[in-house]
Amino acid sequence: MEIQVLVKPAPETEGRIAPTADGSRLDPAGIKWVLAGYDESAVEQALLLRERSPGTIVHALSWGPAPRSEEILRAGLALGCDRATWVEAPPGFEPTGIDAARALAAVLADRPAELVLLGQQSGDSEDGLQPLALAALLGRPGFGAVSRLTWDAAGRQFSFLRSLDHGAEEWTVPAPVVVGLRQADQDPRTAKLPMILKSRKMPVDRVASATVAAALDGHPGSPPLRFSLPAPRSGAKLIEYASPEEAAQKLLKRLREEAKVLP
Amino acid sequence: MPDFSLSPDLESLQDLARKFARTEMMPRAAECDRRGIFPEEIYRKAFDLGLMNLNVPAEYGGSGLGAFQQCLIVEELGYGCAGMTTSIIANCLALEPILLGGTEAQKREVLEPFCRSYHLASFGLTEPGGGSDAGSLATRARRDGEGYVLSGEKCFITNAPHASLFTVFATLDPELRHKGISAFYVPREAEGVVPGKDEEKMGHRASSTGTVRFEQVRVPAAHRLGAEGEGFPLAMRTLDMTRTPIGALATGIAQCALDHAARYSRERHSFGKPIGEHQAIQMKLAMMTSQVRAARLLTWQAATLIDAGKNATLESSVAKCFASDAAMRVSDEAIQIFGGYGYMKDYPVEKLLRDAKLTQIYEGSNEIQRIVIARELLRRYAP
Amino acid sequence: MSRSVLLVAERSGDHLARPSREAAGLARRLADGGTVHGLLLGGDLDGPAAELARCGVDSVLRAEDPELLPLRALPWATVVREAAARPAAGVILLADTIFGREVAGALAALWDASVATGAIEVRPAEGDRIVVRRPVLGGRAFQELLLDGPRILLTVRPGAFPAPEPAATAAPVAPFPVAPIPAPLRAGRSAGFTGDPAPAAGPDLGSARIVVSGGRGLRSAGEFRLIEDLARELGAAVGASRAVTDAGWRPASDQVGQTGRRVTPELYVAVGISGAIQHLAGMIGSRVIVAINSDPGAPIFKSADYGIVGDLFAIVPAITAELRRERGA
Numbered sequence: 001m002e003i004q005v006l007v008k009p010a011p012e013t014e015g016r017i018a019p020t021a022d023g024s025r026l027d028p029a030g031i032k033w034v035l036a037g038y039d040e041s042a043v044e045q046a047l048l049l050r051e052r053s054p055g056t057i058v059h060a061l062s063w064g065p066a067p068r069s070e071e072i073l074r075a076g077l078a079l080g081c082d083r084a085t086w087v088e089a090p091p092g093f094e095p096t097g098i099d100a101a102r103a104l105a106a107v108l109a110d111r112p113a114e115l116v117l118l119g120q121q122s123g124d125s126e127d128g129l130q131p132l133a134l135a136a137l138l139g140r141p142g143f144g145a146v147s148r149l150t151w152d153a154a155g156r157q158f159s160f161l162r163s164l165d166h167g168a169e170e171w172t173v174p175a176p177v178v179v180g181l182r183q184a185d186q187d188p189r190t191a192k193l194p195m196i197l198k199s200r201k202m203p204v205d206r207v208a209s210a211t212v213a214a215a216l217d218g219h220p221g222s223p224p225l226r227f228s229l230p231a232p233r234s235g236a237k238l239i240e241y242a243s244p245e246e247a248a249q250k251l252l253k254r255l256r257e258e259a260k261v262l263p
Numbered sequence: 264m265p266d267f268s269l270s271p272d273l274e275s276l277q278d279l280a281r282k283f284a285r286t287e288m289m290p291r292a293a294e295c296d297r298r299g300i301f302p303e304e305i306y307r308k309a310f311d312l313g314l315m316n317l318n319v320p321a322e323y324g325g326s327g328l329g330a331f332q333q334c335l336i337v338e339e340l341g342y343g344c345a346g347m348t349t350s351i352i353a354n355c356l357a358l359e360p361i362l363l364g365g366t367e368a369q370k371r372e373v374l375e376p377f378c379r380s381y382h383l384a385s386f387g388l389t390e391p392g393g394g395s396d397a398g399s400l401a402t403r404a405r406r407d408g409e410g411y412v413l414s415g416e417k418c419f420i421t422n423a424p425h426a427s428l429f430t431v432f433a434t435l436d437p438e439l440r441h442k443g444i445s446a447f448y449v450p451r452e453a454e455g456v457v458p459g460k461d462e463e464k465m466g467h468r469a470s471s472t473g474t475v476r477f478e479q480v481r482v483p484a485a486h487r488l489g490a491e492g493e494g495f496p497l498a499m500r501t502l503d504m505t506r507t508p509i510g511a512l513a514t515g516i517a518q519c520a521l522d523h524a525a526r527y528s529r530e531r532h533s534f535g536k537p538i539g540e541h542q543a544i545q546m547k548l549a550m551m552t553s554q555v556r557a558a559r560l561l562t563w564q565a566a567t568l569i570d571a572g573k574n575a576t577l578e579s580s581v582a583k584c585f586a587s588d589a590a591m592r593v594s595d596e597a598i599q600i601f602g603g604y605g606y607m608k609d610y611p612v613e614k615l616l617r618d619a620k621l622t623q624i625y626e627g628s629n630e631i632q633r634i635v636i637a638r639e640l641l642r643r644y645a646p
Numbered sequence: 647m648s649r650s651v652l653l654v655a656e657r658s659g660d661h662l663a664r665p666s667r668e669a670a671g672l673a674r675r676l677a678d679g680g681t682v683h684g685l686l687l688g689g690d691l692d693g694p695a696a697e698l699a700r701c702g703v704d705s706v707l708r709a710e711d712p713e714l715l716p717l718r719a720l721p722w723a724t725v726v727r728e729a730a731a732r733p734a735a736g737v738i739l740l741a742d743t744i745f746g747r748e749v750a751g752a753l754a755a756l757w758d759a760s761v762a763t764g765a766i767e768v769r770p771a772e773g774d775r776i777v778v779r780r781p782v783l784g785g786r787a788f789q790e791l792l793l794d795g796p797r798i799l800l801t802v803r804p805g806a807f808p809a810p811e812p813a814a815t816a817a818p819v820a821p822f823p824v825a826p827i828p829a830p831l832r833a834g835r836s837a838g839f840t841g842d843p844a845p846a847a848g849p850d851l852g853s854a855r856i857v858v859s860g861g862r863g864l865r866s867a868g869e870f871r872l873i874e875d876l877a878r879e880l881g882a883a884v885g886a887s888r889a890v891t892d893a894g895w896r897p898a899s900d901q902v903g904q905t906g907r908r909v910t911p912e913l914y915v916a917v918g919i920s921g922a923i924q925h926l927a928g929m930i931g932s933r934v935i936v937a938i939n940s941d942p943g944a945p946i947f948k949s950a951d952y953g954i955v956g957d958l959f960a961i962v963p964a965i966t967a968e969l970r971r972e973r974g975a
Contacts, residue, residue, distance in 0.1 A: 193313025
């Protein structure tokens with residue numbers, strides 16, 4: 001089987017973040033880019049599938065600007081991916097959302113992989129559009145929020161658990177399929193030092209931006225206007241209550257309606 | 264590296280060590296320090312990731328890193344926990360005599376098993392009767408048929424209670440002083456090898472340090488490193504290789520102290536503003552920053568010379584000496600910035616001071632380093 | 647300027663899903679005098695359709711077809727695209743549920759729109775443009791995007807917008823004919839629901855979206871169960887203060903603080919934690935902090951967004967129970 005696993009750089013979660021001078025977007029200066037969390041899980045699951053199904057090839061693919069995309073592909077190689085392809089972003093394109101799906105679909109259309117695997121959403125823009133946008137563009141069935149992904153080589157089909165807001169369903173889908181991964185079967189592995197050294201010398205294939213430019217042209221965008229950090233705190237708003245039940249209801253209501261942090 | 268920035272290749276190694284330090288070492292550091300726990304599972308993980316036998320060439324299964332690469336890794340580990348780092352890199356010290364003085368057969372015999380699965384080795388030079396005065400060591404090696412019999416005691420030996428192999432320096436004839444010393448490697452299971460108790464230490468409490476006694480231990484001639492009488496220069500060449508990473512470890516401690524102090528200076532308020540806005544604190548932070556940066560660059564320079572195959576005796580002594588003194592100064596000032604909290608074990612900085620102290624003492628005390636520095640310096644001014 | 651809005655609604659059991667009801671309220675506001683059509687897909691839609699008809703929409707369309715169940719994003723998106731063409735909709739609005747986002751992903755490609763997901767604020771801008779605000783980077787920052795053009799696709803975060811009160815009169819309900827769905831898009835079969843959804847992030851503290859931490863106020867290791875129960879209901883990771891890990895109630899790797907992990911979740915719930923600087927250093931970067939503590943003078947309240955002063959042994963089980971009740975368990 002061939003797996004195309006899509007990887008994306010995201011800012012390190014502990015690093016400092018700040019807007020650009022014009023306030024429109026995240027300032028990339030000084031950002032440490034790491035493999036986005038869900039994509040890290042996707043790589044882990046791809047490697048697990050390869051371990052369980054010998055002969056599987058895991059091919060890492062990333063769209064974006066140098067050097068961060070190439071570095072993230074090397075991180076994938078260090079984890080154990082067999083090959084890597086960097087799809088160069090045309091100048092001016094920030095590698096987010098639907099544009100990424102269009103660029104990657106243009107490359108993936110010619111690659112008859114049984115599985116296109118990626119994180120269910122990226123760690124920075126978090127738009128979560130890519131898995132199904134890719135599926136639509138490639139004309140293959142697609143599912144987001146997948147866990148427990150297995151491959152039945154004889155039946156040439158995948159089985160997985162697919163999460164929805166109210167529960168989870170078991171699915172069986174014949175290849176090829178596009179999967180947005182919610183959770184790998186185990187915590188993502190850490191690249192070992194000898195593999196890191198080896199990955200630095202492995203080739204990273206390059207697809208020139210001209211190859212995907214046509215796929216990106218003429219589509220509506222959603223330009224960023226403002227990037228802002230939460231306001232500093234000035235002391236907790238205390239919840240008044242007559243009973244614990246009331247305290248619970250009031251808290252949850254405010255977390256939903258005011259803080260917008262709970263569904 | 265004219266602009267002193269790291270290449271992506273080097274950054275990837277640094278990232279690995281940083282991630283390991285932050286996610287594996289730091290969460291356990293305070294607990295291990297407080298209770299004197301030797302966290303073997305962390306050391307096993309370090310081994311699994313290739314962070315243990317950094318200096319062993321890849322042909323024997325090691326990581327095969329140069330001095331500069333080692334320093335980048337050791338600084339990050341030192342940031343996480345100096346004690347754990349000392350135990351993790353103890354193999355580099357103990358195996359270096361084999362790398363420098365061993366035959367091909369000896370290297371294959373010892374190094375390959377060490378790189379295949381988790382093992383610890385200890386470097387046995389220091390004795391109760393003398394540390395810096397290595398020429399006076401009292402552990403005796405007596406010729407006996409085809410081999411030798413070792414007897415004597417080594418002390419302050421890192422990982423000794425857990426080691427499966429010791430590299431040991433012993434004298435065939437104390438009258439010959441330095442020239443009587445030979446080097447051997449001795450497996451833990453050899454009869455008469457008696458590791459002593461784990462010492463209670465001021466710092467580096469996640470590391471294990473102990474004595475080891477050799478009671479009439481039979482060692483085959485095949486386990487001698489180099490010729491008879493070549494032990495002392497071998498020990499010195501070994502320390503030449505490992506001195507610079509100690510500078511890196513100390514730099515890691517200093518950087519950690521600086522990060523804690525700077526963050527605290529933004530969070531803690533006094534007289535109506537963050538303490539970082541008081542000049543008294545700013546003066547300290549500026550001094551600390553300068554110390555950390557100088558320590559790092561001196562370490563990098565020594566490592567670069569070593570990797571280029573050039574003599575780095577002066578530079579590595581300067582790096583080790585300066586960085587360990589910097590670690591002391593910076594962690595001391597960090598405690599001062601934390602005030603009363605800094606003196607409490609609930610806060611991380613007092614540990615850094617206790618850990619820093621050892622870096623001025625071990626692997627050649629700073630007094631020895633200064634003698635080396637002065638000797639090298641004056642040699643260049645010979646009339 | 648008025649817009650024509652197509653609301654793609656989801657059901658929950660025999661009802662309209664609450665997030666879709668909230669989206670309906672926003673749809674009416676965005677339409678600004680224009681029309682709002684509500685679209686339901688699947689089968690057996692009487693209950694949800696009747697509720698949607700009273701959510702301020704101008705009409706309810708029922709697309710009923712066996713191919714639309716079980717839930718698959720591509721067949722849904724195909725039908726939604728059809729519905730958005732007759733009459734032409736300028737905005738397609740969905741609730742940002744797991745499945746809503748899948749449908750939005752497919753639509754983003756098929757309908758070629760200016761798109762944003764997970765909006766928590768939406769405001770009209772000049773012309774027929776729309777500005778949305780959405781959390782990014784795990785809630786550490788906010789982004790505002792400009793949506794523009796003849797086709798705008800938007801998902802809104804559940805809970806972010808008020809649900810409208812049921813209207814006195816019901817809008818008309820009409821069937822929406824479903825054209826045959828291409829076979830590749832409806833490949834695969836489902837064995838149906840098997841249990842709870844998988845947690846979105848692993849057990850790792852560092853990457854969790856929500857963290858619930860317990861402190862000395864819990865009094866014993868056994869009482870930490872209260873924290874674990876609440877964390878399970880919230881899909882959260884469990885953290886602890888240094889007092890707790892030192893006492894051995896939780897492993898040292900769970901410690902949040904200066905000498906432990908630094909976490910930056912969207913929501914951090916500190917239970918029975920006084921809020922020493924040592925602990926604050928590890929969680930102050932969280933987007934929203936809730937403190938539950940019996941001591942009104944505890945410093946944690948100075949650094950929290952919401953506080954409940956009271957007995958955690960009563961409050962925490964009440965929150966857990968409320969979450970269970972809402973989920974219908």
